[in-house]
Amino acid sequence: MxxxxxxxxxxxxxxxxxxxxxxxxxxxxxxxxxxxxxxxxxxxxxxxxxxxxxxxxxxxxxxxxxxxxxxxxxxxxxxxxxxxxxxxxxxxxxxxxxxxxxxxxxxxxxxxxxxxxxxxxxxxxxxxAAACIAWNTKIVKPAQVPKTWAELWDLKRFSGQRGLWKQPYQTMELALMADGVPLDKLYPLDVDRALKSLDRIKQDIFWWANGAQSAQILIDGDVPAGMTWNGRVYDPRQNGAPVDFHFNQALFVAxxxxxxxxxxxxxxxxxxxxxxxxxxxxxxxxxxxxxxxxxxxxxxxxxxxxxxxxxxxxxxxxxxxFQNADWWAENGAKTLERFNSWILG
Amino acid sequence: MDAQPSVIIRTARPWTQGRGYALLAAVPCLFLAVLFVWPLLRVVLRSVLEPRPGIGNYTKIMFSGPYVAILLNTLEVAAIVTGVCLLIAYPVAALTARMNGLRLRLMTALIVGSLWTSAVIRSYAWMILFQRYGIVNDALVALGIADAPVRILQTTTAVVIGMVHILLPFMLLPLIASMRRIDPNLLRAGRILGANPVRLFLGVYFPLSLPGVHAGTVLVFISSLGFFITPALLGGGRMMMAAMLIEQQANIYLDWPIASAVATVLLAITLVLYIAYGRIARVDVTRSLR
The missing domain is CATH 3.40.190.10 (Periplasmic binding protein-like II)
Known part of the structure; x- marks a missing residue:
């Protein structure tokens, strides 16, 4: 053995x-x-x-x-x-x-x-990187290009859906800027005011789920304009896609x-x-x-x-x-609840 | 089958086929216990232990925030998808069940083949088909059905189409299997006894196909509850399914206790529906066979 x-x-x-x-x-x-x-x-x-x-x-x-x-x-x-x-x-x-x-x-x-x-x-x-205003250059005429988030929110400026991220992250900041909050007074975010601002265009928002989609809907003309990150549309623009962006009122993310x-x-x-x-x-x-x-x-x-x-x-x-990361670390989960309730409300 | 245990007792032989099977089953059981049951239990435990012990997460889900609305949205979409799948799959399955040889194999290959492409890729494909200047809108305008491109993306319709496309095989396969087991002599007998086609279908064929309907609807409904990528890509406002919420909370906002609680509630709803539906379906089948 x-x-x-x-x-x-x-x-x-x-x-x-x-x-x-x-x-x-x-x-x-x-x-x-x-x-x-x-x-x-x-x-x-x-x-x-x-x-x-x-x-x-x-x-x-x-x-x-x-x-x-x-x-x-x-x-x-x-x-x-x-x-x-x-x-x-x-x-x-x-x-x-x-x-x-x-x-x-x-x-x-x-x-x-x-x-x-x-x-x-x-x-x-x-x-x-920058969360910035971008638009389809075939649909939006040079005179109509939204220079601010408030102009992107302006439905009379040009018709069609506005592309936004289906997350409170960043979308809350843009909504406040669109409502006239100065850049240096954004934080702490006034979530009520941000949701009211979004209410004004609620029926005309194209909610995208990820960065690739945000650029695709701009390039294909599903939305005339919307938010995307500069890195998502820079290469397509250089390669001749009908899309452009600027850094005015950009929300810088890192x-x-x-x-x-x-x-x-x-x-x-x-x-x-x-x-x-x-x-x-x-x-x-x-x-x-x-x-x-x-x-x-x-x-x-x-x-x-x-x-x-x-x-x-x-x-x-x-x-x-710059986006205030500390505010989101403390209030992110709470704000997500508010945002989701608003989405389904 | 019944004889086997008695054989074991009478002869007390150390090795029987039954014990062999039990041993073979032990390995996957252990695998499931360690890699499925235990993690699942930890999710449930986390939902009652964090951030502090108690049922705080559950009272929050029931009485505040968007959670009830999200769960209802999830159940609603799952119910619509299951209904549409059944309506489309039933006639296709009935036709396929009557085929034989090469045609049957070809049909099965077509159904199973669609499973080879991932749900993510197929959802993206629908995105391209449905876009404002996409092929579907072009066709609608060219045929004069619509004056201008219509909004298909960002609607519940788009989500339902995308999900039905992905889940259809799970309805078709159990239906075909159960319809092929229907004895044609029973239909013949019904016809001889003077039943017209409608009565033949309602009185004989449909009741006999119920096991397939049962299996298919349960499979499709439960799979629908967990869908994430298709509603995220094709749905718009007012579309928020439980899996999308759990993904946000688990992966971005790192709120695991509440994500665990939502997952547990979803699991409980699934189990309750499964058991209740099983009872109802069994009653139906036995009654129809009486």
Missing amino acids: TPYRLTRRAMLIAGTAVLAAPYVARAASKSIVVATSGGALEASFDAAYYKPFTAKTGIEIVKTVNTYSKLKAMVEANAVEWDVAQLDSPAAANFAHQGLLEKLDYGVIDKTDLIEGAAQESYLRCDV DTFVVPRGAKNRKEAMEFIAFAMQPQPQADFSKTIPYGPTNRKALALLDEKRLAVLPSSTQNLAHGV
Whole structure:
């Protein structure tokens, strides 16, 4: 009996060793997991941040998708697979609020040249996009182009549905601007007033569900005008699609870098963020995607033509307002209830 | 079947076919327990333990906010989709059930084949067909049915069409299976006894097809309750189904306790309807066979 048992145990050990080998080998060359929303953004991250970082440090980047609910579940179960995640800023503020993020190490990350509000205790705004007014150039004549949200709300200006995001996020801010609230007086948001403002065009709203759809309905002429993010219509416009946009009264939204609480490679994660936030990688990022850098020195590395299309360039930043992520972290769930009640009311 | 347990008792043999099956079933049962029942239980637990223990989340759902309206919207859409599916599928299934050989195989392939394309892609396809200057509107205007492009997107009609398209196979397959089991001699007997076609259908064929109707409607109705992408893409204002809400709360606003409570309520409604419907349908079938 005994030799037989020993053989089986030996087999088990050998088998385990074979199965574990790839992990041991991988541990030898260090790697960190970076979760993003994928697509064009990840491609730009890869070119501007991942490849140069690996070349410099030898640390490999493993790509994955940043499902928000997964992040919460991983931290709660204390089984965190990601080291760095890209989140939109209200989500980052919300995660920070719930205590699910590591504090960022500003001894390693240099925040001296970052734009105001970019560096927070446990998240860091790494790029700036704009929720802006866009229109179909075949349907909306140059004289009719809405210069403000109030003009977009004006149903006499041109007929047809207005495209808006079926979320209170951002839509509340636009509705308040349309009702005449000055940009610097937006927060705290007056939700009642925002819903009343939306009431005026309720029958004429085309509710879209995601960014791809927001651009598609503009380009196909389902809506003459509406809200979309500059990054969604920039490429189509350059490629000749009948769509245009401007930054007047834009609501600036940001992506952030965060480190989940209990990340296994905390030190390397901080090094990665520190590397990515330097002027040159930040400028390289903004050359491949129309999202602006948050490092002021990166702006100096970009030419005038490029600066004109980036939300965070000095000339464009003056026309809009930053979304207040903290307000949404505290009031998001409540506002969602109000918004959904209004939708079905 | 009944003989097997008695065999086990009498001879006390250590290994029988029955025990073999039980062991085989143990593996998937364990799999389901660990990966389905336990997580589901955690969702239910979260709904009564967070943010503080009690039924706070449920009183909130019942008495405040948009939750009751959203659940009613969900049930309404699911009921319409199920009804339309049944109306379309019944004659198609009756015809298919009478086919044989190559034609039957071709028909089944067509029905099953439509399942190979994902719901997301098919919802996007409807978006393109239904758009203002899309193929459907072009046809309506060219045929003189409409003077100008009509609004199809952002309506409940668009959502129902999209969902019916996706769920039709789940109505067709059980219907066909149950109709093929109907003994043609019973219809022949009815005809000999002087029943006209209407009476033959109402008195014989339809009651005998009820198991299929039952299975199909339950499958389609319950699947409809969980639909998310189709209503999100094709629906407009006044369209907010429970799964869309749960997705928003779980993934964007990170309000898991209330999302868990909504999910639990949806699960409870589904179970109650399933059990109640099962009872009613069983009564119907037994009565019709009497």
